[in-house]
Amino acid sequence: MQSSATPATATDLRPAIQSARNDTTAGAGMRNMQQLIQLRWIAIVGQLATIVFVHSVLGIGLPLAMMLSVAGCLALFNLGSQLFWRARTDAGDLALLLALLVDVAALTAQLHLSGGITNPFVFLYLLQVTLGAVLLPAWAGWVVVAAGCAGVLALVACPGPVRIDAEPALGIADHYVQGLLLCFLLTAVLAALFIGRIARILRDRDARLADLRQQAVEEEHIVRMGLLASGAAHELGTPLAILSVLLGDWRRMAPFEGHPELQQDLDEMQTQLQRCKSIVTGILLSAGDARGEAPAQTSLAAFLDEVVEAWSATRPVNRLDYHLHLDEDIQIVSDSGLRQMIDNILDNALEASPDWVGLEAWRVGPDGQSLRLQVSDAGPGFSAQALADFGKPYNSSKGRPGGGLGLFLSLNVARSFGGRLHAANRSPRGAEVVLELPLSSLALDARAPAPQP
Incomplete structure (x- = not known):
């Protein structure tokens, strides 16, 4: 009956990993949406500045009321988007596609009112297409391409109320050439700035997904060992x-x-x-489910004292320095996974240092919300490679086939409790392994079982 719980643990891991992957993708989508909102504010300010400059300085008559209305509608849409997405955590591909299509439509309207295809800022379509290619899947990126092409064709087919005469022979003195240079500068700066940010977001997402895939592999490895052991x-x-x-x-x-x-x-x-x-x-x-089968209420001090007493009675340790620093004891659930994890860490310290092993425990963090256990030894310490690969399976300095699983299992059990495990070398000799766990994971109402080795 006991071993049947282990396959259940295996199936429970996949939804958790998939959920974490979905959260990572959703987080990247939200950050991309925020970048688009920020870029749209810059575009609105740029539109207003350009309209004022062209109308007042260059003396080109523009339909100010209609152009300002388009800019105002775009500003209202952006304000609504900012308020709408502020309370949400997931921005999918369809939402990003809709946002880019609104930008394409607004750009088309402004260009139609200010020269149409003769407006040098027509090349801003390329910025929208580039954003679509970076942010969206292939099919959605092609939708943005189609929308941009449709906008250009509409400008050709439906000339607006304003015509801009181009005389490239005048060089920099020509208003069209000036607008063209400004459009190039604006497109280059915005592309470098925002697409660079978006690329970093995507790289962070890919790195996070790679970590989750590695964690899934390690969890499956633990499940297989659990099946074999049971x-x-x-x-x-x-x-x-x-x-x-x-x-x-x-x-x-x-x-x-x-x-x-x-x-x-x-x-x-x-x-x-x-x-x-x-x-x-x-x-x-x-x-199996240790808490669900035989929950045992105890105190933190009693639990640690019992673990240390049982370990020292069954191991040939010459000297164990055990110090418990607790200003206030709390009630916890006695967890067999945590017990085995502490035993594994102590066993590794004993193999490296048969004459002396040290164990200290105290509460850390605001209001003592976390437990810190530090196991020390007087052995040769970890090599630089062992520290770099700490927690990976079969990372052992003892040279035994199949070695290095103790710390690998301990690290994954600590992670299942929401804690962390790290190692360092002591000066002038020896090593220490520090375990930090949130005490809430050991509280009486913490029902989620930890994956056990």
Whole structure:
């Protein structure tokens, strides 16, 4: 019954990872929408400045009322967009496409009223097309291309009320050439500024998705090991039970009753057998929902004291310096995954430093909301490569095949509790591994089980 919970854990991981991927994509979409809103404000201010300059300085008669109305409608749309998206976290491709189509329509209207195809700012269509190609999927990008082409054709087919005469032979003195240079400068600056920002947003999204894919691979790796461990634990249950019965029978046989030395050996065998059964029970418990099956209320201090006492009683440690600094004890749920994680970290420290291991625990953060455990040793410390690959599977300095899984499992259990695990070298010798967990993840009302190794 216990091992059947492990496949459920495997299926529960995929929706969580997919949800995180969706959140990452939605976050990138919102940031892109905010960039478009910011760019639209700049475009509105630029339109107003250009209208005033062309009408007042260059003396070109423009339909001011209609052009200002278009700019005003665009400003109202942008203000509404800003208010609408402020309370939301998801901006999809259709929303971005609609925003770009509104910009294309507004640009077409302004160009129609100010010279049509003879207006040098007609090349601003290229900026809209570029934004569509960067922000949108292929099909939506082509929609923006089609909208831009339709706008240009409309300017050709329907000349507006204003005509701008171009005389390129005059060089910089020609108003058309001046507008063309200004359009080029404006397009280049906006493209470099905003498309550069959008590219960074997309790179951040891709990096986040890569991290999530790596996390999914690691979680699946843990699930496979959990299936193997729980299956082996079930298989070991029967032979261990048989050995327990045989030892009980031997204890009552005449050859053993008259020999105190043999009785002592039987006692030691029974003790070690009981330890094996406890380990198997712990594996089975870790393969399932520990809190849902056997929730045990305890205090933080009692839990840590029990873990340290059980660990030191079953390991050949010469000296364990254990210090618990708690101004106020709290009630928590005794979690087998956390217990095994602490055991793994202590085991690694003991292998590196058989003569001395240190363990300190205290509460940190505002109002002591987090628990910090620091395990120290006096060994050779981590190599630079081991620190760079800390937490990756099979990252071991011991040279054993399959080594390095202890810290890998510990890191993933810490992550499942919303905590973190990091390592560093001590001066002048030794290493330390620090675990930080939010105490809310161990509270009595925290029902979500942590994936167990």
